[in-house]
Structure formats: C-alpha cells, structure tokens
Amino acid sequence: MMLAIDLAMVIEKLVLIVVVVSASLVIAMYTTFAERKVAAILQDRRGPNRAGPFGLLQPLADGLKLFFKEEIIPNFSSKFLFILGPALAMLTAVMTSAVIPWGDKISFFGRDVSLQIADINIGVLYVFGVVSLGVYGIMIGSWASNNKFSLMGGLRAASQIISYELAMGISLIALLMVTGTLSLKEMVVQQQQGGWGGFLGWNILKQPLGFLIFLICAFAECNRTPFDLPEAENELIGGYHTEYSSMKLGFYLFAEYINMFISSVIMATLFFGGYDMPFVDEAGLSPNIAALIGVAALMGKVIFFIFLFMWVRWTIPRFRYDQLMHLGWRILIPLALFNMLVTGAVILYFNK
Amino acid sequence: MGITTIAFILLSLMAIGSAIMMISSKSPVHSVLWLIVVFFAISGHYILLNAQFLAIVNIIVYAGAIMVLFLFVVMLMNLNAETEPIKNYRLRLIGILSGGSLLLVLIAAMMKIDVAQPVLMSTGDSGLIKVLGHALFTNYVLPFEISSVLFLSAMIGAVIIGKKE
Numbered sequence: 001m002m003l004a005i006d007l008a009m010v011i012e013k014l015v016l017i018v019v020v021v022s023a024s025l026v027i028a029m030y031t032t033f034a035e036r037k038v039a040a041i042l043q044d045r046r047g048p049n050r051a052g053p054f055g056l057l058q059p060l061a062d063g064l065k066l067f068f069k070e071e072i073i074p075n076f077s078s079k080f081l082f083i084l085g086p087a088l089a090m091l092t093a094v095m096t097s098a099v100i101p102w103g104d105k106i107s108f109f110g111r112d113v114s115l116q117i118a119d120i121n122i123g124v125l126y127v128f129g130v131v132s133l134g135v136y137g138i139m140i141g142s143w144a145s146n147n148k149f150s151l152m153g154g155l156r157a158a159s160q161i162i163s164y165e166l167a168m169g170i171s172l173i174a175l176l177m178v179t180g181t182l183s184l185k186e187m188v189v190q191q192q193q194g195g196w197g198g199f200l201g202w203n204i205l206k207q208p209l210g211f212l213i214f215l216i217c218a219f220a221e222c223n224r225t226p227f228d229l230p231e232a233e234n235e236l237i238g239g240y241h242t243e244y245s246s247m248k249l250g251f252y253l254f255a256e257y258i259n260m261f262i263s264s265v266i267m268a269t270l271f272f273g274g275y276d277m278p279f280v281d282e283a284g285l286s287p288n289i290a291a292l293i294g295v296a297a298l299m300g301k302v303i304f305f306i307f308l309f310m311w312v313r314w315t316i317p318r319f320r321y322d323q324l325m326h327l328g329w330r331i332l333i334p335l336a337l338f339n340m341l342v343t344g345a346v347i348l349y350f351n352k
Numbered sequence: 353m354g355i356t357t358i359a360f361i362l363l364s365l366m367a368i369g370s371a372i373m374m375i376s377s378k379s380p381v382h383s384v385l386w387l388i389v390v391f392f393a394i395s396g397h398y399i400l401l402n403a404q405f406l407a408i409v410n411i412i413v414y415a416g417a418i419m420v421l422f423l424f425v426v427m428l429m430n431l432n433a434e435t436e437p438i439k440n441y442r443l444r445l446i447g448i449l450s451g452g453s454l455l456l457v458l459i460a461a462m463m464k465i466d467v468a469q470p471v472l473m474s475t476g477d478s479g480l481i482k483v484l485g486h487a488l489f490t491n492y493v494l495p496f497e498i499s500s501v502l503f504l505s506a507m508i509g510a511v512i513i514g515k516k517e
C-alpha cells in the first residue's frame with residue numbers, strides 16, 4: 001500500500017466528525033426554537049405552538065421558509081465573495097467543535113473510541129485562532145454587498161469582535177497559568193480530581209474573575225444582547241447582512257446560534273469541569289455508562305449557559321456604541337491584566 | 353510517496369499559487385484575501401514540521417489580527433481596480449529589474465544549500481509549546497525581554513500619536 005493510513009481510524013474520526021457537526025446543527029436549530037419559547041415565557045406569551053406538538057416542528061418550518069425564499073445577489077457585488085461570506089461564518093462556527101472533549105472513552109466492538117475529534121496540545125490556542133477568524137465571514141460579506149450601510153455594519157461588528165478578543169485572550173492566559181496545560185482534555189481531567197464530589201476542582205473556584213471576563217467577551221463575540229449592535233434590528237437597517245436574502249441570510253443568523261452553543265460548551269469545559277458529573281465516581285462504572293453520564297453532564301451545563309444567553313437577551317437593553325468600546329478597552333482589558341498579575345503572584349507565592 | 357510528502361506538495365502549490373494571485377489580482381481586497389490563503393498554507397507547513405505553536409500563532413497574529421486591520425484600511429479607502437491603473441512604464445521597468453535581481457540572488461543562495469531532506473517531517477519536538485517556552489525563558493531571555501520592551505514602546509507611541517489634538 002502506498003499510503004500508510006490506518007483505515008479504521010479514518011472511519012472512526014469521520015463518523016465522529018459527522019456526529020458532532022450534525023449534533024451541533026440540530027442543537028443550534030432547536031436553540032432558535034428555545035429562544036422564542038424563552039422570550040415568550042419572559043414576556044408572558046405562549047410562543048410558537050402551531051407547527052407540530054407544542055410547536056416542536058417550528059424550526060423545520062422556519063428553515064423551509066428560508067430555503068424557498070427568492071435568492072437575490074446584488075448586481076454590482078462580487079459574486080464569489082458574496083457567497084463566501086456566510087459560508088465562512090458557518091465554517092468558523094463549526095470548526096471549534098474539533099478540539100472539544102465531548103466525553104470520556106467509549107468502547108465499541110472492542111475498540112476504544114475517544115469522544116474528541118483531535119486532542120492537540122495547543123487546544124485552547126486553536127479555539128482562540130478560530131475565534132479570531134470569525135471576523136472574516138462578516139467583513140467579506142459586508143464588503144461584497146457593495147453597499148455603504150452594509151460596510152458600515154460590518155466594520156462595527158468587526159471592531160467589536162476585535163476589541164473583545166483581547167480581553168478574552170488575557171483572561172484565558174490567567175486560566176492557563178493555573179492549569180499549566182493547553183489541552184482541553186487534560187484540563188477536564190484535572191478538574192475531575194477535586195474534593196467534595198469533584199466540585200472543588202472546577203476552575204470557576206480558582207478563576208472567578210477570569211470566568212466573568214470570559215463570559216462577557218463570549219456574549220460580545222456571539223453578537224448577543226447587550227452587545228448586539230452589529231445587527232440591532234430596530235436601530236440599523238440590518239447591519240452587515242442588509243443585502244442578504246433567503247438561506248444566505250439564514251446561515252448568518254444560524255451561525256450565531258452555533259456560536260452560542262459552542263461558546264457554552266467551551267465555558268463549561270474550561271471553567272465548569274466539562275463532562276465531569278459531580279458526586280459520581282466514574283471509575284466505578286462501566287466505561288460506556290460513565291461516558292454517557294459525562295456527555296449528559298456536559299449537555300446539562302451547556303443548556304444552563306444557553307438559557308443564560310437568552311435570559312440576558314430578553315431582560316437587558318443594549319449598550320450604546322461608545323459604552324461598548326469603553327467597557328471593552330477601559331474596563332475589561334485592565335481588569336483582565338489585573339487578574340493575570342494576581343494569578344501569577346499567587347502561584348509564585350504558593351510554589352516557593 | 354508518503355502522505356506527508358503529498359501534503360507538502362499540495363501546501364507548496366497552494367502557497368505559491370495564492371502568492372502569485374495576490375500579486376496579480378487587480379483589486380486590493382482580493383490581494384489581501386489571497387495573502388490570508390498564503391498564511392494558511394505556511395501554517396500548514398509549520399504543522400508538517402511539528403511546530404504547532406508557531407502554526408497557530410501565525411494564524412492568530414497574522415491572519416486573525418494584522419490582515420483584519422489591512423482589510424479595514426483597504427475597505428474604508430475603497431480602492432477599486434479601475435481607479436488606479438499604472439501608467440508609468442519606466443517605473444514598471446525598474447520594478448521588473450529590481451525584482452529580477454532579487455530573484456537571481458535568492459536562486460544563487462539556494463543553489464549553494466545542500467538539501468538532503470527538504471522538510472523535517474513530524475519529528476523533533478523543538479516546535480512544541482513546552483520546549484519553546486523553556487528555550488525562550490532560559491537561553492533567549494534577554495532578546496525576548498528586549499523585544500517586549502520594543503513592542504511596549506511602539507504601543508505607547510501609537511497611543512500618543514492617536515491622542516494628538
């Protein structure tokens with residue numbers, strides 16, 4: 001054989017990729033439904049309840065509606081880049097899922113399958129790199145529209161994302177100083193070994209300020225309220241996706257929900273023990289059941305974070321643009337630097 | 353031919369092809385986008401050399417930060433292909449001459465190098481983050497600190513220029 005490839009491993013990873021990506025897409029789809037239901041509950045309404053039992057088919061109906069709408073590509077836009085924009089937005093949203101440990105090993109026909117697509121030793125940096133590429137989907141799309149207002153919306157969005165990336169990176173550095181590893185898998189394993197059923201090992205207890213900064217930045221990176229200025233529907237004409245229609249618009253909106261899901265997973269993994277179920281001794285159970293419990297625990301934490309995203313969206317009004325920049329550059333970055341310095345000092349003091 | 357050799361050839365073709373596209377495309381925005389593709393190809397080469405840290409930092413810093421600022425400027429200035437045709441043929445001739453002589457020097461230098469193994473494929477751990485960090489903070493701590501002071505002064509300078517009334 002010319003190419004020495006382990007065929008079984010290729011198949012295993014391909015299956016894992018397909019499962020993870022389609023699961024993210026389905027979860028994001030139902031997050032749109034959950035968002036409308038949560039909004040309805042918070043505003044004392046009923047929410048979508050016509051399509052299917054309890055309105056459960058509503059996301060399918062929404063998707064069909066978007067697919068069947070007329071596709072309009074503006075005459076003077078550069079066609080390739082116009083299509084590339086939403087494609088990149090979707091791609092960067094899904095790419096992060098490759099390094100997330102979704103659970104422990106499961107054995108399958110006598111084969112140990114790790115529930116993580118790639119355990120690279122630069123895991124956190126990979127996440128950060130993909131996040132920093134997320135700007136391109138918005139910028140390319142807004143420029144390719146050949147419309148001044150789209151371009152302005154795109155620049156607003158891009159400068160917001162760049163500003164909050166810095167504070168996010170610095171808060172992550174403090175976390176890395178505590179854990180001493182960049183691999184997400186190893187971080188979860190470290191967090192499993194804590195007192196009081198595993199709770200005391202969670203990084204949230206070691207880095208509360210870092211988590212708060214990371215949470216705020218995650219809201220800003222996902223363009224969620226109170227940071228949803230790029231697409232503030234009732235103030236702007238629609239931000240960077242003014243010229244988009246049909247499913248290309250749908251992809252932009254959908255990418256936001258995937259981002260929300262993925263950043264919830266990242267927060268759960270980095271600060272809340274990942275797939276660690278507290279008060280359960282995973283070593284005593286058979287590996288498959290332990291892995292399933294782990295996946296369920298991770299999903300439970302993720303659902304909590306997604307609910308938090310929605311709760312904030314429907315209760316808090318959005319910032320003004322100068323307030324946004326002020327918060328990012330003058331409050332969050334100094335706070336993150338302070339957090340980093342204190343973390344370093346404490347580590348030095350106790351390691352002496 | 354192993355899988356790394358195939359990956360190497362594909363990445364090299366991608367890097368050279370998109371570099372040529374970057375120079376030859378008329379619209380500056382397209383040039384910037386092609387340059388980003390070049391950075392990705394080079395990061396792929398770093399991964400082949402098992403320098404994961406360098407690969408991801410290349411993407412974060414160059415593709416994720418510097419090129420975004422380039423795009424910002426180019427998009428805001430609204431440079432279009434039609435507005436700036438190069439008419440000066442003498443300038444073109446000088447450009448070809450200087451570029452050609454640089455190419456000549458590079459080729460002459462390359463001819464001297466004894467290339468036993470074109471790429472060191474996924475062996476050696478000098479590119480991994482632990483080894484790299486250790487080297488930076490022990491053997492190369494002075495240059496590392498001096499360059500950080502340089503960056504700090506550049507940052508302060510930028511803020512002062514920006515604040516000038």
